[in-house]
Amino acid sequence: MTSEFDAIVIGGGHNGLVNGAYLARAGLRTLILERRELVGGAAITEELRPGFKFTTFSYALSLLRPDIVHELDLVRHGFMPLLMPSSFCPMDNGDSLVMGQDRGENIREIARHSQRDADAYDQYRHDVEMVVRAVKPLFDKAPPNLTDLSPEGLAEMADLAAHLRGVDTGVLHNLVRLLTGSAADFLDDYFESEILKGWLSSSGIIGTKVGPMSQGSGLVLLFHSMGEHDGHFGSWAFHKGGNGGFTQVLARAAEAFGAEIKLRAEVERVITANGRATGVALADGTELAAKVVVSAADPRRTFTTFVDPRELPADLVDNLRRYRYQGTSSKVNFALDGLPAYPSLGDRADMFRGFTNVAPSMEYLERAFDEAKYGWYSTKPYIDAAIQSTIDPDMAPPGQHVMSCFVHYTPYELKGGDWAKEREHMADNVQNTLESHFPGFSDLVLQREIVTPLDIEQVAGLPEGNIFHGEFLAPQMYFFRPAPGWNQYRTPIEGYYQCGSGTHPGGCVSGGPGKLASQRILADLTR
Amino acid sequence: MVHRSPFHDRVAAANETSLWSHWSGHLVVEKYQMAEKWEYVAIRNAAGAFDSSPLYKYRVAGPDAERFLGGVLTRDIRTCAPGQAHYTIWCDERGHVNEDGVVFRHSADEFLLTAAEPNLAYFRDLIGHERVEITEVTDEIGTLAIQGPRSHAILSRLAPAVSALGYFEHTPAKLGASAVTISRTGYTGDLGYEVLCDAPDAGAVWDAIFEAGAPHGLIPFGQIALLMARIEAGLLLIHVDFDASRLAENDEHRSTPVELGLSWMLKGVDDDSRPFIGRRAIRRELADGTSRWKMMGLMVDPFDYDAKYTAAGMAPPKDHIPVHEDMMVYDGDARRVGYATSFMYSPVLQRHIALARIRPELAVPGARVNLEFTINHRYVQVAADVVRNPMFAPARKTAAMNGAES
Numbered sequence: 001m002t003s004e005f006d007a008i009v010i011g012g013g014h015n016g017l018v019n020g021a022y023l024a025r026a027g028l029r030t031l032i033l034e035r036r037e038l039v040g041g042a043a044i045t046e047e048l049r050p051g052f053k054f055t056t057f058s059y060a061l062s063l064l065r066p067d068i069v070h071e072l073d074l075v076r077h078g079f080m081p082l083l084m085p086s087s088f089c090p091m092d093n094g095d096s097l098v099m100g101q102d103r104g105e106n107i108r109e110i111a112r113h114s115q116r117d118a119d120a121y122d123q124y125r126h127d128v129e130m131v132v133r134a135v136k137p138l139f140d141k142a143p144p145n146l147t148d149l150s151p152e153g154l155a156e157m158a159d160l161a162a163h164l165r166g167v168d169t170g171v172l173h174n175l176v177r178l179l180t181g182s183a184a185d186f187l188d189d190y191f192e193s194e195i196l197k198g199w200l201s202s203s204g205i206i207g208t209k210v211g212p213m214s215q216g217s218g219l220v221l222l223f224h225s226m227g228e229h230d231g232h233f234g235s236w237a238f239h240k241g242g243n244g245g246f247t248q249v250l251a252r253a254a255e256a257f258g259a260e261i262k263l264r265a266e267v268e269r270v271i272t273a274n275g276r277a278t279g280v281a282l283a284d285g286t287e288l289a290a291k292v293v294v295s296a297a298d299p300r301r302t303f304t305t306f307v308d309p310r311e312l313p314a315d316l317v318d319n320l321r322r323y324r325y326q327g328t329s330s331k332v333n334f335a336l337d338g339l340p341a342y343p344s345l346g347d348r349a350d351m352f353r354g355f356t357n358v359a360p361s362m363e364y365l366e367r368a369f370d371e372a373k374y375g376w377y378s379t380k381p382y383i384d385a386a387i388q389s390t391i392d393p394d395m396a397p398p399g400q401h402v403m404s405c406f407v408h409y410t411p412y413e414l415k416g417g418d419w420a421k422e423r424e425h426m427a428d429n430v431q432n433t434l435e436s437h438f439p440g441f442s443d444l445v446l447q448r449e450i451v452t453p454l455d456i457e458q459v460a461g462l463p464e465g466n467i468f469h470g471e472f473l474a475p476q477m478y479f480f481r482p483a484p485g486w487n488q489y490r491t492p493i494e495g496y497y498q499c500g501s502g503t504h505p506g507g508c509v510s511g512g513p514g515k516l517a518s519q520r521i522l523a524d525l526t527r
Numbered sequence: 528m529v530h531r532s533p534f535h536d537r538v539a540a541a542n543e544t545s546l547w548s549h550w551s552g553h554l555v556v557e558k559y560q561m562a563e564k565w566e567y568v569a570i571r572n573a574a575g576a577f578d579s580s581p582l583y584k585y586r587v588a589g590p591d592a593e594r595f596l597g598g599v600l601t602r603d604i605r606t607c608a609p610g611q612a613h614y615t616i617w618c619d620e621r622g623h624v625n626e627d628g629v630v631f632r633h634s635a636d637e638f639l640l641t642a643a644e645p646n647l648a649y650f651r652d653l654i655g656h657e658r659v660e661i662t663e664v665t666d667e668i669g670t671l672a673i674q675g676p677r678s679h680a681i682l683s684r685l686a687p688a689v690s691a692l693g694y695f696e697h698t699p700a701k702l703g704a705s706a707v708t709i710s711r712t713g714y715t716g717d718l719g720y721e722v723l724c725d726a727p728d729a730g731a732v733w734d735a736i737f738e739a740g741a742p743h744g745l746i747p748f749g750q751i752a753l754l755m756a757r758i759e760a761g762l763l764l765i766h767v768d769f770d771a772s773r774l775a776e777n778d779e780h781r782s783t784p785v786e787l788g789l790s791w792m793l794k795g796v797d798d799d800s801r802p803f804i805g806r807r808a809i810r811r812e813l814a815d816g817t818s819r820w821k822m823m824g825l826m827v828d829p830f831d832y833d834a835k836y837t838a839a840g841m842a843p844p845k846d847h848i849p850v851h852e853d854m855m856v857y858d859g860d861a862r863r864v865g866y867a868t869s870f871m872y873s874p875v876l877q878r879h880i881a882l883a884r885i886r887p888e889l890a891v892p893g894a895r896v897n898l899e900f901t902i903n904h905r906y907v908q909v910a911a912d913v914v915r916n917p918m919f920a921p922a923r924k925t926a927a928m929n930g931a932e933s
Contacts (some may be wrong), residue, residue: 075875080571085564085565231872393572
């Protein structure tokens with residue numbers, strides 16, 4: 001075995017690329033291994049039809065940490081987030097809620113649905129933003145390790161306590177309400193309008209098997225508010241060329257710092273000797289040595305596929321067995337021959353420049369969840385759609401469009417059915433729902449790509465198709481992500497680290513886990 | 528009553544905000560849509576159209592036109608061949624900049640000069656025995672700038688000749704039945720073109736361009752988006768980044784070409800066959816090193832910026848709307864070493880940026896200075912890097928477009 005690398009990163013998804021870029025930037029000879037023929041993991045763009053670019057899985061630049069943009073010099077490598085200036089919520093009665101960039105206009109639009117809510121909207125945004133700002137320093141820092149009673153470990157706990165003591169009591173209370181309660185309870189305090197609550201509560205269910213009325217949906221709502229685009233909290237952007245465009249930028253940055261990226265290099269196992277990682281073995285038999293091995297994969301693969309779980313502490317293995325994936329999200333992506341029409345808005349098209357949120361009420365979402373609770377996919381699904389070619393003309397030929405549809409709920413495990421048989425019918429539910437809001441929609445469809453949780457698992461490698469490498473449930477966040485005692489990117493095997501979305505702060509294209517893991521690795525190396 | 532541009536009917540129909548302002552006596556649009564940032568994104572990501580008809584335009588023609596302009600303009604007009612254009616300035620005899628503009632050369636003895644301010648009397652008074660005639664043609668010409676990465680794809684379908692245009696070249700062309708001039712110029716620092724047409728043809732030209740451009744994401748953009756793009760592009764704005772020397776109150780409000788970062792225009796300044804107004808003073812300035820400033824770019828340190836605001840209990844604002852007011856620049860010892868004249872948050876650079884005059888010894892890329900902000904009603908200094916202008920210069924701006932698909 002030759003040892004030409006200081007560090008090997010398993011997985012060229014966004015966190016693996018971020019981690020590898022930071023390690024290379026610190027001077028480590030770094031190799032990033034990607035199983036597939038392209039980097040990006042679940043953040044890729046594929047031209048499935050000439051001129052039509054599909055964001056197969058992840059579809060927006062949601063929670064990317066702004067520091068990473070600067071520290072990795074991403075602008076130089078083509079980083080280009082594009083404003084999504086509107087949010088469009090169609091309603092069952094043909095009316096709609098269209099939110100834009102002008103505060104006064106937004107207030108008037110909400111007032112059409114509820115005068116009271118129009119006034120409450122600013123207060124809601126302010127209150128959530130204050131919570132986001134209080135949480136941000138914790139989000140962007142490795143959490144303390146509850147089992148670490150060393151002076152350093154206790155100091156980390158003391159820092160956390162000091163930070164929380166500095167937070168305004170009202171803000172702290174809102175934080176706890178969001179972390180422990182339901183999105184519905186939180187939103188009911190402010191609003192009465194069904195369409196407004198349908199829209200706002202949608203971010204409380206994304207990627208997670210909860211309904212807006214479930215305890216825990218508040219946490220998911222807060223998590224999705226942690227995004228930051230050009231100084232606006234909770235604001236999402238679209239990267240030029242889709243998220244595949246973004247991961248290509250990351251790859252160029254990593255290579256510019258000296259990292260090497262090897263494609264079609266599937267890792268079979270991490271090689272260990274005397275409780276220490278010494279390298280990796282590829283599926284083709286190649287063995288590569290390195291002082292540090294980092295897994296950007298999810299906890300299941302990190303701890304039970306790449307290494308022998310019998311080498312790990314029993315409590316960790318137990319906790320990982322309990323760690324919940326249960327993916328419930330699908331994608332149905334369309335190539336369209338033109339823009340859909342929404343009858344009550346006439347020939348307006350500006351509302352398509354952001355997300356189209358098909359969730360006419362919280363109850364609609366909760367009923368969609370009910371079917372998933374009992375093991376089936378929603379008859380009337382929640383759809384978070386984006387006609388990305390209206391934002392970036394490079395996504396489709398002139399005059400034609402691509403439409404990405406994120407779909408809830410579609411449980412990985414179907415009770416008495418399987419996805420091979422149900423996939424087309426699930427996509428039909430999506431298309432029919434769109435047709436009901438946009439008459440003539442189906443006539444525009446040139447092509448349809450269906451991505452079920454099973455496809456997410458088989459193609460992107462995410463177990464049970466969970467887009468976050470494990471659910472956003474309080475027992476598997478912060479101190480406990482992915483397991484108590486192992487929330488600081490280390491593993492029980494010395495020299496073997498984790499940097500995927502199964503570590504703090506979690507999923508979404510944030511880069512946070514990749515960056516924070518690199519800090520842990522570099523600190524350990526200088527010990 | 529305020530004058531309407533030749534494109535006014537189309538502009539008015541497209542203006543969703545009813546926000547108008549006045550520019551050179553013309554009614555112009557601040558922003559067409561509620562989100563001016565969306566218009567800016569179009570310039571950088573798709574294509575945008577800007578009605579720049581209010582610019583003053585002068586036809587300069589006659590057997591001695593070149594000799595006349597050679598004596599007035601700071602940049603050597605002899606190097607501007609027919610079919611080319613120059614961004615140029617004109618100075619006074621003390622070597623202070625009066626104004627800037629673009630001069631298009633149509634033939635050996637015919638030029639079109641654009642200017643932000645009225646200059647007819649100024650230029651006419653400078654005619655000595657040269658056989659040259661200067662005519663104002665501002666109202667006769669409509670100018671529509673098509674800017675952004677898709678601008679070539681849009682215009683080349685209508686007028687294939689644009690594909691051969693290099694940066695700052697122009698060509699006659701036909702858009703439908705209208706005879707136009709298309710130049711590869713603009714005020715955005717991106718790939719872009721300007722279409723000059725006879726005023727009566729303006730509506731037809733607009734319609735043809737938008738019919739071809741809409742599928743590419745072409746939208747009209749207003750002044751706010753334009754003024755955002757031009758800061759990134761390092762392009763100066765009169766009354767903001769400099770003042771005309773002939774109308775200035777004192778030397779604090781005057782600048783030399785070197786001080787404005789325009790030394791590159793001075794090629795051949797020692798060549799005696801090129802006597803232009805201000806040359807002697809400029810040569811003296813260069814020889815004696817008396818320049819007070821140099822116009823540079825500033826990029827604010829994002830970590831220091833965020834830290835200063837966060838420490839003050841505020842969310843760090845990232846406002847893309849340009850600020851056209853003086854902001855002081857200090858060195859590490861709190862000595863004033865310059866001042867910024869234009870400031871904004873640049874979405875495409877993801878940084879706060881400024882155009883700033885810096886003392887010559889610190890006007891080197893990589894120098895660290897501090898820019899003064901007001902945070903919580905107190906002056907606070909934030910670290911910034913001195914950088915070269917333009918801060919945003921994509922390869923497509925000057926790339927050959929022959930055979931390019933889009």
